[in-house]
Amino acid sequence: MKNKVEVSAPGKLMLFGEHAVVYGKPCIVTAVDQRVRVRAEIHGGKQLTIDAPDVGVTRYVQDMNKLGEGEIPKGARFILAAIKKFAQSWEIPTGLKIETKSDFSAEFGFGSSSAVTVGVVKALASLFEVDIPKERLFELSYGSVLDIQGVGSGFDLAAAIWGGTLYFVGGGKEIVPLKIKHIPLVVGYTGIKADTATMVKRVSRLHDKNKEVVDSIWKTMTLIVMRARTALETGDDKTVGELMNINQGLLDAIGVNTPELFDLIGAARSAGAYGAKLSGAGGGDCMIAWTDEKNPSDVVNAIKKAGGSVLNVNCNAGGVELK
Numbered sequence: 001m002k003n004k005v006e007v008s009a010p011g012k013l014m015l016f017g018e019h020a021v022v023y024g025k026p027c028i029v030t031a032v033d034q035r036v037r038v039r040a041e042i043h044g045g046k047q048l049t050i051d052a053p054d055v056g057v058t059r060y061v062q063d064m065n066k067l068g069e070g071e072i073p074k075g076a077r078f079i080l081a082a083i084k085k086f087a088q089s090w091e092i093p094t095g096l097k098i099e100t101k102s103d104f105s106a107e108f109g110f111g112s113s114s115a116v117t118v119g120v121v122k123a124l125a126s127l128f129e130v131d132i133p134k135e136r137l138f139e140l141s142y143g144s145v146l147d148i149q150g151v152g153s154g155f156d157l158a159a160a161i162w163g164g165t166l167y168f169v170g171g172g173k174e175i176v177p178l179k180i181k182h183i184p185l186v187v188g189y190t191g192i193k194a195d196t197a198t199m200v201k202r203v204s205r206l207h208d209k210n211k212e213v214v215d216s217i218w219k220t221m222t223l224i225v226m227r228a229r230t231a232l233e234t235g236d237d238k239t240v241g242e243l244m245n246i247n248q249g250l251l252d253a254i255g256v257n258t259p260e261l262f263d264l265i266g267a268a269r270s271a272g273a274y275g276a277k278l279s280g281a282g283g284g285d286c287m288i289a290w291t292d293e294k295n296p297s298d299v300v301n302a303i304k305k306a307g308g309s310v311l312n313v314n315c316n317a318g319g320v321e322l323k
């Protein structure tokens, strides 16, 4: 057993296939170099202390044998779920101190909850010197997230674990790292925080009501992901952009576009982006534009002019790692 460890896990951006992936279809996700840092320390006694100031948690204290009982601050839920999940497989014989810190705001939709969940499980494994393969780390992290959210494909956890850019099939049925030549993305933030679970439930109602119609959208999205995978691997920017635009049309069709996303996406396209779409659940958060690598400044300026802020991120970041 070590005394303390520090790990970091990356956030993510969905490139293709959001929502369809919840229905067992494939998507493409890339890890971004905005990371969540988790410090885990052995603490005398039998208490757990959590400090996660970025999500409003300061000195949450609970008995280790009463994990999950009583009122749990929202920002501590994923941390606690991850500790509980770990403790179901390996005994935690001591008290613990967990601190988290994020490079990015939880508002952006980069997946701070998934990065923190992966970070906590990995930190505990390292603290108690348990060898934990990526697949097992995914299984435990996915179980923790489902305990809290009840829904989700797990794509964000895979990005936090494997890093890079992944072809991912809903629930983790297939996780394939892709070799992508370059990712010339401009990321625009609408300034509106979206709630993923709400959007997923809204799409689920649409699916229940119009099953065959929405299933055929998932079929088309699957084709888009397959073609996008090849276009990304061969560096065919024009095709990547076109496929982003088609993907966006289908996301609009299932009702997750917003006027703000529409404006930023339109501005990016008019300024010469190869293509643009929302990224993630929709309802707000971020849009992405595939640009000419040499000169993305027209697209950057257009997004700003349309009311968005441009986030400075690099894609293909490394997965969870010990500091």
Ligand code: PMV
Binding pocket: 014, 017, 018, 019, 020, 021, 022, 109, 110, 111, 151, 152, 153, 154, 155, 156, 196, 200, 279, 280, 281, 282, 285
């Ligand atoms: O809102 P985000 O960035 O967490 O993305 C959600 C993507 C969905 O496909 C809508 C949900 C999921 O778990 O895959």
